[in-house]
Amino acid sequence: xxEQLVVGFDTIFxxxxxIIFSLGLTLGLLTGAIPGLNGTxxxxxxxxxxxxxxxxxAILLLSVIYVGSVYAGSISAIMFRVPGAPEAIxxxxxxxxxxxxxxxxxxISIAVFSSAVGGTVGVLILIGFSxxxxxxxxxxxxxxxxxxxxxxxxxxxxxxxxxxIKSAITxxxxxxxxxxxxxxxxxxxxxxxxxxxLLNGVELIPMILGLxxxxxxxxxxxxxxxxxxxxxxxxxxxxxxxLPPFRYFSRFKRILGxxxxxxTLIGILPGAGATTGALFGYTFGQRISPKHIRERFGTxxxxxxxxxxxxxxxxxxxxxxxxxxxxxxxxxxxAVILAAFVLHGLTPxxxxxxDNESLVYTVxxxxxxxxxxxLLFNQLVVEIFSKIRDVPQELLFTLIxxxxxxxxxxxxNITFDLWVMLVAGVLAFYIQQHDYxxxxxxxxLVLGPIAEPSLRRGLIKSSGDIxxxxxRPISLILLTAAVLLFFVPLILDNKFIKDYMRGS
Amino acid sequence: MSEDNIENVVPDFIxxxxxxxxxxxxxxxxxxxxxxxxxxxxxxxxxxxxLILIVIIVLTVSNLGRMTYxxxxxxxxxxxxxxxxxxxxxxxIDNKKIRQxxxxxxxxxxxxLILNPVGFLPSTVVYMLFQVSALGxxxxxxxxxxxxxxxxxxxxxxKNFMNISLPLGTGPFRVIGVFVDGLI
Numbered sequence: 042x043x044e045q046l047v048v049g050f051d052t053i054f055x056x057x058x059x060i061i062f063s064l065g066l067t068l069g070l071l072t073g074a075i076p077g078l079n080g081t082x083x084x085x086x087x088x089x090x091x092x093x094x095x096x097x098x099a100i101l102l103l104s105v106i107y108v109g110s111v112y113a114g115s116i117s118a119i120m121f122r123v124p125g126a127p128e129a130i131x132x133x134x135x136x137x138x139x140x141x142x143x144x145x146x147x148x149i150s151i152a153v154f155s156s157a158v159g160g161t162v163g164v165l166i167l168i169g170f171s172x173x174x175x176x177x178x179x180x181x182x183x184x185x186x187x188x189x190x191x192x193x194x195x196x197x198x199x200x201x202x203x204x205x206i207k208s209a210i211t212x213x214x215x216x217x218x219x220x221x222x223x224x225x226x227x228x229x230x231x232x233x234x235x236x237x238x239l240l241n242g243v244e245l246i247p248m249i250l251g252l253x254x255x256x257x258x259x260x261x262x263x264x265x266x267x268x269x270x271x272x273x274x275x276x277x278x279x280x281x282x283x284l285p286p287f288r289y290f291s292r293f294k295r296i297l298g299x300x301x302x303x304x305t306l307i308g309i310l311p312g313a314g315a316t317t318g319a320l321f322g323y324t325f326g327q328r329i330s331p332k333h334i335r336e337r338f339g340t341x342x343x344x345x346x347x348x349x350x351x352x353x354x355x356x357x358x359x360x361x362x363x364x365x366x367x368x369x370x371x372x373x374x375x376a377v378i379l380a381a382f383v384l385h386g387l388t389p390x391x392x393x394x395x396d397n398e399s400l401v402y403t404v405x406x407x408x409x410x411x412x413x414x415x416l417l418f419n420q421l422v423v424e425i426f427s428k429i430r431d432v433p434q435e436l437l438f439t440l441i442x443x444x445x446x447x448x449x450x451x452x453x454n455i456t457f458d459l460w461v462m463l464v465a466g467v468l469a470f471y472i473q474q475h476d477y478x479x480x481x482x483x484x485x486l487v488l489g490p491i492a493e494p495s496l497r498r499g500l501i502k503s504s505g506d507i508x509x510x511x512x513r514p515i516s517l518i519l520l521t522a523a524v525l526l527f528f529v530p531l532i533l534d535n536k537f538i539k540d541y542m543r544g545s
Numbered sequence: 546m547s548e549d550n551i552e553n554v555v556p557d558f559i560x561x562x563x564x565x566x567x568x569x570x571x572x573x574x575x576x577x578x579x580x581x582x583x584x585x586x587x588x589x590x591x592x593x594x595x596l597i598l599i600v601i602i603v604l605t606v607s608n609l610g611r612m613t614y615x616x617x618x619x620x621x622x623x624x625x626x627x628x629x630x631x632x633x634x635x636x637x638i639d640n641k642k643i644r645q646x647x648x649x650x651x652x653x654x655x656x657x658l659i660l661n662p663v664g665f666l667p668s669t670v671v672y673m674l675f676q677v678s679a680l681g682x683x684x685x686x687x688x689x690x691x692x693x694x695x696x697x698x699x700x701x702x703x704k705n706f707m708n709i710s711l712p713l714g715t716g717p718f719r720v721i722g723v724f725v726d727g728l729i
Contacts, residue, residue, distance in 0.1 A: 206608050210564060213601045217571070217594060224590040227581040231590055232574070255653075262680075263646040435682035436691065439673050442653065443699065446660070451709045459657045467650060475557045493593040505586040 046168070049402035053410065058098055058403075065102045066411055069109020073125045074116045074426070075444060083110060084377045088384065096385035097400045101407045103381055104361070107374045108160060108411045111315055111357045115152040115350055116426050119145060121441055123254040127245060128315040128353040130483050131323040133253060135338065135345025142341050149423045151343050152350045154289045155297060157416035159351035162301035163308065163358025164408045171366045171394065181310065183499035184510045188519035189310070190492040193320055193484065195527035208481045211472075215485020216492070218243045225494040238457045245486060247449040247462040252479040254445045255466025258438045260473065286420070293347045296326045304352030308359025315356040316487050322352020324526070358408060365394055365401055554612050555624045561612070565605040572598040648679050664714025664722040669696040701729055 052058060072083040084103045091099035114126030119136035132152060139148035194212065221232040222242030233239035290297065300322045307318040326348020327338045338345045357374075364375045382388075387397060394401050415422065429437075449462040469479045503509035511517045572595055581590030612621065656672040673692035682688060703709040704726070713722035 206604055206611075210561075210601060210604045210608070213597050213604065214564070217597045217601070220594045220597070224578065224581045226583045226587060227590055229578075229581050229590065231578050231581065232571070232594070259646050259649060262649055263642055265642050433682060435677050435680035436695075438649075438680065439676045440695065442649075442676070443669060443673065443695075446656070447699065447703055447709070447711065450660075450711070451703070454710055456657060456661050456712075459660070463650075463653055463657060472560055475553065475560060477560070496593065497587055500588055501584055501586045503586075505588075 045398050045402040046406060048399055049404075049406035052097060052399060052403040053101070053406050058101060061094070061098055061102050062105055062407055062410065065105035066109045066414065069106040069111075070113040070422075072106070073110030073113025075125065075448070084374055084381075088377070088381050091381065092384070096387055097403050099381060099385055100378065100387075100400060100404055103378050104404050105407050105411050107378070108354075108357060108408055109415075111354055112153060112156045112160075112415055115156065115346075116149055116422075119148045119152060119346070120426065120429055121254065121437075122257040123441065123445070124249055127249060127483070127487065128319050128357070129349075130249070130253075130316065130480060130487075131319040131349035131353075132346055134323065134480060135341050135343075138339075138341030139343070139346065144341070146423050146427050147343065148346050149426055150286055150420070151289060151293075151346045153415055153422050154286055155293060155347040155351040156354040157412045158290075158297045159301045159304055160354035160358055160412035161409065161416070162297075163305040163355035164405060164412060166302070166305045166355075167358050167361055167365075167408070168402075168405050171362050177309075181515065182513075183495040183502065184513050184516040185519065186310070187492060187495035187499055188510060188516040188523070190488045190495065192519050192523040192526065193317060193488050194492075195523040204476050204478075207477045211477050211479060212481035212485040215482035215487075216489040217485075218248075218482075219486050219489025220493065225490065226497055238455065241453070242490075243461065243486065244449075244452050244458055245483075246452045247458040248465050248486060249483060250445040250449050251462035251465030252469040252483060254441055255462060256469035256473060256479065258441055259466065259470040261434075262438065263470075289347070293344065293351075295329050296344060296347050297351055299329055300325055300348055300351040301355045304355030305359035305362075307352070308356030309362045315353040315360065317491075318356025318359070319349040319353035320484055320487075322356075323349040325352070354412070358412075361404075361408070365404075551616055551620060551624050554616050555621060558609065558612050558621050559625070561605045561608045565602060565609070568598045568601045568605065572602070645680060649676065652676050652679065661712050662715050662718065664718045665711035666696060666700060666722060666725060667714070667718065668712075669699070697729075705729065 053062060068083060068087075083106050087103065087106065091102060094102065110126055111128050114124055114129035115132040115136065117123045117125040118129040118132040119140050122133050122137040124130045124133055136148045136152060139145065194216075219242065222240055223229065224231050230240060303325055304315075304318040304322050307321055308315060310317075323338075323345065326344055327335050330338070330344050334342055334344050360375045364379060387393070387400070432440075445462060446459060449458045450456070452458055473479060499509055500507065509516075510520060575591040575595045575598065578590040578594070582588075652672060652675050656668060659668045659671075670692045673696060674688055677683070677688045677691060678685065683691070700711065704711055713719050713726060
């Protein structure tokens with residue numbers, strides 16, 4: 042393996058590949074930071090441009106763009122409460138409140154640092170354990186997938202700790218919206234009401250832009266607030282010190298360690314992807330944080346930024362495991378990269394790594410270098426993006442709306458998605474005033490399309506026997522975890538139980 | 546936001562009731578999809594949405610029950626009748642901010658309506674000009690320079706570098722749009 046890695050380093054340290062690497066990383070960062078544009082879209086758009094490149098350079102470019110965009114998605118989430126990519130949804134929960142408290146630079150620094158650590162650990166796991174992990178993921182079937190989603194849904198108690206009923210309502214609305222379109226197994230229209238534009242279902246990107254970007258602009262206009270606080274950072278990072286903030290290693294050691302591994306394992310599961318990784322990472326981070334921090338999650342605690350960012354970047358790396366080892370994409374973007382494989386004459390499958398060692402290890406090295414580059418240039422990234430503070434709020438609001446319009450339009454090139462965005466934004470603006478959180482709605486929309494087919498396929502394979510979900514050990518463990526995750530916080534927060542325990 | 550305040554409970558009561566009624570309607574509609582099966586073991590296309598809707602119905606009923614228990618149904622309905630005109634204004638802050646918020650929604654609606662027929666370039670320049678002026682930024686000339694400059698930059702960035710198709714308009718606007726597109 043060392044030999045192949047040396048070959049990988051050798052391949053990447055050529056002038057052409059180094060330029061391509063730098064271009065890919067910059068492009069990924071740029072597109073990830075622009076609301077509405079994401080890694081998948083950029084990779085799709087750039088595939089035709091890679092025809093003239095050799096297959097190694099082409100796959101290297103697309104992979105590095107993906108990594109860069111997952112990083113940068115958190116930056117607009119922190120600055121504008123607009124997740125640059127779905128993977129950054131959870132980062133808005135604490136990142137944006139940190140910005141509002143005048144701690145934007147600290148939040149971006151933590152996001153980039155923890156992303157780099159999560160991504161690096163993910164790549165190291167990828168390098169060391171790709172084949173056995175891919176084999177392990179093949180043993181998981183629909184019952185495990187469904188149970189995993191149930192765990193994800195149970196996490197609503199964490200996200201909506203202020204009002205679990207309202208959080209649950211919005212999450213189930215998200216799950217319902219995910220059923221609109223074609224039935225995932227039968228392929229017939231459902232809740233489309235004869236409207237062809239609804240056959241593809243409710244698009245995620247316009248919904249995210251509406252629920253987060255448009256509603257936030259309206260909220261700030263309504264309250265006279267600011268999206269990017271012009272208060273200088275409370276936890277000011279010393280100027281001219283461009284060294285990475287290594288102190289975060291000790292501060293977030295448990296989160297970095299646990300979420301890097303957990304995120305990678307989630308990323309390995311085909312279809313789960315970095316968004317699911319971030320969702321789980323946020324909750325894991327909360328669970329393993331000390332009580333006084335745990336109780337303040339969602340109000341702007343640094344741990345709430347470090348946790349999802351570590352996990353989503355680890356998951357982004359993990360998503361390459363099934364892609365390289367089995368030819369199965371672990372996420373939307375890796376599915377597009379898989380298509381690029383085919384276009385470049387590469388045959389995905391179990392023998393892919395052994396047949397294309399040079400390509401695979403060059404990409405591994407590129408991913409590793411991308412993560413390390415961002416770790417080293419952490420402060421530089423923070424400096425560059427914190428300049429946004431100088432832009433007047435009136436222009437910022439207007440530009441965010443225009444970028445959101447372009448982002449929503451470019452998903453399918455139809456204005457229908459723009460109306461979806463606007464309606465979602467106005468409704469979200471209104472319901473958020475009455476304590477209905479919107480993050481659970483997006484979680485429902487993301488997890489719904491995985492949950493229903495898993496449930497139905499699981500039942501079909503077991504001839505309708507619902508016990509299949511508890512007869513399989515991993516599925517049973519996950520369902521037990523879901524029950525505990527949902528009910529333990531409810532029980533512990535119950536006034537009667539609290540009084541009883543205090544009284545005793 | 547205090548949940549004990551009747552003024553805050555009323556909008557929440559209305560939101561919850563609307564969600565409940567829609568869920569009941571969608572639950573009934575789901576019966577049309579019971580035949581969407583791929584085999585005898587497949588529970589069908591109605592089961593999953595109906596499961597979700599049942600949970601929403603239970604949650605909304607419990608939320609309504611909680612509010613009614615705390616405030617009393619007659620008090621909630623009385624407040625709704627008295628304050629019909631204020632229901633959708635939420636927390637009152639001041640007229641200027643409310644005007645800016647609603648005018649932003651209005652400008653966005655107008656922008657989306659003209660985006661396709663007029664094309665991205667003119668519609669975005671006009672939208673940005675109105676929006677930044679309504680928010681009270683700079684002089685008309687300064688706002689025009691900002692709107693035109695940033696629209697051109699965005700267009701070049703997305704169209705030329707990212708290869709994203711933006712609307713060029715229809716009819717005479719398309720001719721102009723294609724011409725400008727060619728120039729860029």
